[in-house]
Amino acid sequence: MNTITLHNTLPNVFAGRGDNGSEIWLREVTLERGMHYLISAESGTGKSSLCSYLYGYRTDYSGTMAFDGRDIRQLSVAEWCEVRTHHIAYLAQDMKLFAELTALENIMLKNSITHHKSQQEIVRMMEMLGIGDKVNSLVAKLSIGQQQRVAIIRTLCQPCDFILLDEPVSHLDDQNNAIVAQMVTDEAQRQGAGIISTSVGNNVKISVDKEFKL
Amino acid sequence: MSKSDNNYSTKHLKWKLLRKHISPAQLAGFSLASLIGLTIVILAVQFHQDVRPIFDDEESFIKKDYLIITRAVSTAGTLLGANNEFSQAAIDDIQAQPWCRKVGKFSSNDYSLYATIGVGGGNSMGTMLFFESIPTEFIDVADSDWKFDPSKPEIPVIMSRDYLSLYNFGFAASQGLPQVSEGIISKVPLEFTLRGNGHNDNLKGHIVGFSNRLNTIVVPQDFMKWSNERYGSGLDRNPSRLIVEVNSPGDVKMQTYLEEHGYQVAGEKMQQGKAQYFLTLVVSIVIVVGIIISLLAFFVLMLSIYLLLQKNTKKLQDMLLLGYSPTEVARPYINMVLAINAVVLVIAIVLMLLARAYYLPMLQAMGTSGGTIVVALIVAVIIMLLISVGNVIAIRRKINALWIQQS
Numbered sequence: 001m002n003t004i005t006l007h008n009t010l011p012n013v014f015a016g017r018g019d020n021g022s023e024i025w026l027r028e029v030t031l032e033r034g035m036h037y038l039i040s041a042e043s044g045t046g047k048s049s050l051c052s053y054l055y056g057y058r059t060d061y062s063g064t065m066a067f068d069g070r071d072i073r074q075l076s077v078a079e080w081c082e083v084r085t086h087h088i089a090y091l092a093q094d095m096k097l098f099a100e101l102t103a104l105e106n107i108m109l110k111n112s113i114t115h116h117k118s119q120q121e122i123v124r125m126m127e128m129l130g131i132g133d134k135v136n137s138l139v140a141k142l143s144i145g146q147q148q149r150v151a152i153i154r155t156l157c158q159p160c161d162f163i164l165l166d167e168p169v170s171h172l173d174d175q176n177n178a179i180v181a182q183m184v185t186d187e188a189q190r191q192g193a194g195i196i197s198t199s200v201g202n203n204v205k206i207s208v209d210k211e212f213k214l
Numbered sequence: 215m216s217k218s219d220n221n222y223s224t225k226h227l228k229w230k231l232l233r234k235h236i237s238p239a240q241l242a243g244f245s246l247a248s249l250i251g252l253t254i255v256i257l258a259v260q261f262h263q264d265v266r267p268i269f270d271d272e273e274s275f276i277k278k279d280y281l282i283i284t285r286a287v288s289t290a291g292t293l294l295g296a297n298n299e300f301s302q303a304a305i306d307d308i309q310a311q312p313w314c315r316k317v318g319k320f321s322s323n324d325y326s327l328y329a330t331i332g333v334g335g336g337n338s339m340g341t342m343l344f345f346e347s348i349p350t351e352f353i354d355v356a357d358s359d360w361k362f363d364p365s366k367p368e369i370p371v372i373m374s375r376d377y378l379s380l381y382n383f384g385f386a387a388s389q390g391l392p393q394v395s396e397g398i399i400s401k402v403p404l405e406f407t408l409r410g411n412g413h414n415d416n417l418k419g420h421i422v423g424f425s426n427r428l429n430t431i432v433v434p435q436d437f438m439k440w441s442n443e444r445y446g447s448g449l450d451r452n453p454s455r456l457i458v459e460v461n462s463p464g465d466v467k468m469q470t471y472l473e474e475h476g477y478q479v480a481g482e483k484m485q486q487g488k489a490q491y492f493l494t495l496v497v498s499i500v501i502v503v504g505i506i507i508s509l510l511a512f513f514v515l516m517l518s519i520y521l522l523l524q525k526n527t528k529k530l531q532d533m534l535l536l537g538y539s540p541t542e543v544a545r546p547y548i549n550m551v552l553a554i555n556a557v558v559l560v561i562a563i564v565l566m567l568l569a570r571a572y573y574l575p576m577l578q579a580m581g582t583s584g585g586t587i588v589v590a591l592i593v594a595v596i597i598m599l600l601i602s603v604g605n606v607i608a609i610r611r612k613i614n615a616l617w618i619q620q621s
Contacts, residue, residue: 057619085537096532108222
């Protein structure tokens, strides 16, 4: 997948509000593989909605979104599974971790279908982010910041063309923010993937090619 | 695969995640209800299979739908010397009834008959006797001996099985005589003394078969004609018994007709028609009850699974977002249900076979070794397949419905 295009897209809940100056909604936007994008937004401007549309689990929008020119409303369930395991790596704002599994189990749940990283690599990433001692801790017992780091590692455990991060560092200190930024950038570079990151203020410290105001 | 690898396998992690909220009590309830329902259905089917031979009785000499009718003998009739014969007009009237296919007359011997049987050691038993004959088409026996040749006179006889029972269980038992099997008695030479019309002959005979239905001693019609001409008075007598081939032994119109004319049905054929009808009715009711229980069990399971999926909705949706397909997410639940159904199927069949082993000796006492178990097994498998397919479709639909989330 090389491009993601948005054509005149608008969440249904915003219908009839008129143009509010967004650089995404009701615009013609093309996101390219290999580029780094920041979508900065205020709360309630449809940031998470945008991510959910791009990941195929919500369809309550007007206009068209397309992967390589193909309308994503046409994608079959099997094609979406392919997108979610091979083309777009997604970190949801609410992380969507499973509280009853350990940190490592959460990551392995993803990695066991993609086989993208070895268990050693994963543990090393956890150590880099300062949660090496939490490998076998239940996610429910971790702090929000620790959970966020688990979720980021899980997101990187797949081949991808785009890495879609919904407020990836909202709960991280500067030091971890920098490590995450490095880790994501490295992974994107290895795969030639684009990065699409959203933020309400606390930006991930990644060099940005283009910034959109939502 | 090492243990740690195994601990992080997709299957293990999925099950660890999705088994939460599974209610063992609900599943046990479903399993029990399903087991009871299925067992009832297949036991009823099996019982029907086992009991049916008693009614069908393929070995019977007389085909299925034959009745033997006589006029009722009343005390007044005996005193007044009323005759119990069927006039030709009465026979024609029966023949004209819609339920009647064919009428055959019983003719009996018109001379004195004495039978002797050797019981070994030079001893012999003898008794006055009678013969009856009916047209051969009413006798369903493919026995080449069933004919009579005057030039080589030997009399083939079909005897009521009841007579042998009377001898074995009544007479022989009380007199300390040996009991005899059908095979042995068929080999014992009989001697008949026929006397009348100036003749007095000894003829040999043997038993070619036993009948459950014909409550008499039957000889071929050729012999009856020949012997009545030779030893009889020459008078043409009307028959006192008729054999009637009917469409259905349980026919109500037929029963009304027989009652109105004061005819009696010998043997159990008509009651049997009713009994068979009631057997089918009862078995059908039991099967319906079993199916209703199975259906209820099916819905209990569906409710239980829906509840389970409902409670796990968030988790299932999050798994779909990780890239698991609905099929993969559904698999642990589908496997669980299929495993339960398979166990229920096996236990139901075992229970059915146990129950059968319990009742079969009683049926064997009635002279049948039971029917095939294949039908019941097929029914069991088909029902479980239908239930399983229903379960699988319901689970998949429910999980597919989670694919698109509401905002």
